[in-house]
Amino acid sequence: MLSPSLKEQIKCRWREFRREPSAFFWVMFMPILWMVALGFAFSEPKPEVYGVGWSTNSQSESGEEYRQAIADHPQVRLKMFDEATLMTLIKRGDVSLIAKWDGQQVVYQFDPRNPEAQRARDFVNNIVQQKAGRTDPLPAANEEIIAKGSRYVDFLIPGLLGLSIMTSSLFGVGMTIVSNRKENLLKRYIATPMRPWEYVVSHIFGRYMVLAFEFSAVMICGFLLFDFKVFGNLGxxxxxxILGAGAFTAISLTCAARTKSIPTIGGVVNLITLPMMMLSGVFFSKNNFPESFQTIIDFLPLTALNDALRKIALEGQGLAQVGFELGVLAVYLVVGTVVSNRLFKWY
Structure with missing residues (x-):
C-alpha cells in the first residue's frame, strides 16, 4: 500500500505536468515533429546525387566527350569552373570531387578521407570507363527488398521514443526539483511527516504517468503515418x-539531489544528454563508431533502451533476448534511486 504522503506527492507530480503547457508540447509533439520530418525525408529511397566539378583550366576537344558523358548522367550535378573556384566549392560542400582532362587521361582530385568523395570518384570513373568502351564481362541484376522493419523510419521510431523518454525524464524531473528547492518549497516539506524517499519515488511514478502520453503519441503517429509495426510482444x-523511464528519472534525481541553481542543473543534464544523442543510435547506427568504442557505448542507458526497443519491435525478440539491455537499465534505476535518496537535501 502507498502511504498517504506518497499518494499526495504523486498527485502533485501530475498537477505539475498538467499545468505546464510547454512540458506537454515537448512530451507530445516534439517526437512527432522529428518523426514526420525525418520519416518523410527518408521514406522514399532516392539515388545519391554527386556534386562534381570539372576544371576549365585545361579544356580540350579530346576530353569533351568524357565531360559530356559525366554531365549527362542524372546522378551527377556537374559544375564547370576554374580550379581555384572549384576548391572553394569543395570547402563549402557544394562538390566533393574535381575532375579534369590533362590531354591523355581524366585526373580526379578529392579528399580520400571523405567517404562521399570516394564514392563520387568511383561513380564518375565508372561513367568515364564505360564511355571509353569498357564492358562488364559478367552481367548483374538488382532486386529491391522493401519489407516492414527494414525501412529507415522503422529504425528511427524506437530511437525517437528512447530520446523522448530520456529528455523528458532528465529535464522534467531535474528542473522541477531544483526549482522547488530554489523557491524554498522543499524546505517546507521538512515540517511534514513525509520522508525523503517518498518524495524521490513520487517523481518516478510521475514520469510513468507522463510516459503514457509519450508512448501513445509516438506509437499512434508511427502507425497512422508510416504503418509502423511492433513485431514482438507489445507488452x-x-x-x-517503463524501465527506461525509471532509469532516466533515477539519473535525474541523482543530478538534482543537491543542485541549487537552474543553470547548473541545465548544464549537467545537457552534459549527459548531448553525447548520448550522438552515440546511442538515435538517428543512425552506433556501429559507425570504432569497435573498441562500442563496448563503452553499450553501457550507456540510452543505448540499452534503444537497442532493446529495436530488438523487440523490429526483430520480434522477447525479454529473455534483451537481458543485457534490461540489466543495464535496472542498474541505473536501482543505483540512481539509492544514491539520490542518500544525497538528497531539502534545502
Whole structure:
C-alpha cells in the first residue's frame, strides 16, 4: 500500500505536468515533429546525387566527350569552373570531387578521407570507363527488398521514443526539483511527516504517468503515418519503455539531489544528454563508431533502451533476448534511486 504522503506527492507530480503547457508540447509533439520530418525525408529511397566539378583550366576537344558523358548522367550535378573556384566549392560542400582532362587521361582530385568523395570518384570513373568502351564481362541484376522493419523510419521510431523518454525524464524531473528547492518549497516539506524517499519515488511514478502520453503519441503517429509495426510482444515493448523511464528519472534525481541553481542543473543534464544523442543510435547506427568504442557505448542507458526497443519491435525478440539491455537499465534505476535518496537535501 502507498502511504498517504506518497499518494499526495504523486498527485502533485501530475498537477505539475498538467499545468505546464510547454512540458506537454515537448512530451507530445516534439517526437512527432522529428518523426514526420525525418520519416518523410527518408521514406522514399532516392539515388545519391554527386556534386562534381570539372576544371576549365585545361579544356580540350579530346576530353569533351568524357565531360559530356559525366554531365549527362542524372546522378551527377556537374559544375564547370576554374580550379581555384572549384576548391572553394569543395570547402563549402557544394562538390566533393574535381575532375579534369590533362590531354591523355581524366585526373580526379578529392579528399580520400571523405567517404562521399570516394564514392563520387568511383561513380564518375565508372561513367568515364564505360564511355571509353569498357564492358562488364559478367552481367548483374538488382532486386529491391522493401519489407516492414527494414525501412529507415522503422529504425528511427524506437530511437525517437528512447530520446523522448530520456529528455523528458532528465529535464522534467531535474528542473522541477531544483526549482522547488530554489523557491524554498522543499524546505517546507521538512515540517511534514513525509520522508525523503517518498518524495524521490513520487517523481518516478510521475514520469510513468507522463510516459503514457509519450508512448501513445509516438506509437499512434508511427502507425497512422508510416504503418509502423511492433513485431514482438507489445507488452514487452511497453515494459522496456517503463524501465527506461525509471532509469532516466533515477539519473535525474541523482543530478538534482543537491543542485541549487537552474543553470547548473541545465548544464549537467545537457552534459549527459548531448553525447548520448550522438552515440546511442538515435538517428543512425552506433556501429559507425570504432569497435573498441562500442563496448563503452553499450553501457550507456540510452543505448540499452534503444537497442532493446529495436530488438523487440523490429526483430520480434522477447525479454529473455534483451537481458543485457534490461540489466543495464535496472542498474541505473536501482543505483540512481539509492544514491539520490542518500544525497538528497531539502534545502
Amino acid at each position: 514487452s515493448y511497453l515494459f522496456v519503455a
